[in-house]
Amino acid sequence: MASKSKGSASQLNSGSNKQEDATRYQKMSMSPKEYQTFAKGKEPPRSVFANCVKAFLVGGAICVVGQVIMELFMHLMDMTPEQAGNPTVAVLIFISVILTSLGVYDKLAQFAGAGSAVPVTGFANSMCSAALEHRSEGLVLGVGGNMFKLAGAVIVYGTVAAFFVGIAHLILGTGGQ
Secondary structure (H helix, E strand, C coil): CCCHHHHHHHHHHHHHHHHHHHHHHHCCCCHHHHHHHHHHHCCCCCCCCHHHHHHHHHHHHHHHHHHHHHHHHHHHHHHHHHHHHHHHHHHHHHHHHHHHCHHHHHHHHHHCCHHHCCCHHHHHHHHHHHHHCHHCHHHHHHHHHHHHHHHHHHHHHHHHHHHHHHHHHHHHHCCHH
C-alpha cells in the first residue's frame, strides 16, 4: 500500500511539474529591437584592447615561426628567399593541420581570435576543421563537399581580387612591379 501511494504521489508531482514547466516556458513575444537589447545585456563583457593585444602577439608569433622556418630552409638547404617561400608556407600549413587534428589550434584560435585566423595557418585550420567534422559522411560528399564551404569563398574572393589588381597594374602600366 505504501509503495502504491508513493507511486501516485510521484505521478501527481510529475503532473504538477508539467504544469509549472508550461507556465515557466511560455512563448515570449519580443520585437527584434527588444531582443537585441535583451541579448546585449546577457553578453559577457569583452575587452577590445586585450583582444587586439592577444591577436597581435599570437599572429606575430606565427609569423616569427614562419620566418625561422624560412631561415632554416635558406641556411640548411642553400635556398634563396624566393626559393624558401613555398616550402615555408607548406610547412606552416602542415603544422596547422597537425595542431588542428590534435585540437590544439582551436584552443589557440579561441584565445587569439583573428591573430590565428589571418595567417595562412588559419585558412588551413578552417579547411582541416571542416574535413574532420564531416568525415563520417564520406570522403566525397562529407569531406569534399563541406571542406570548401568556408574556404571556397576565400578562394573565389582572393582570385577576383587578384584579377582586379592585375587589371589595375595593366591600366597603370606598372607591370606588377
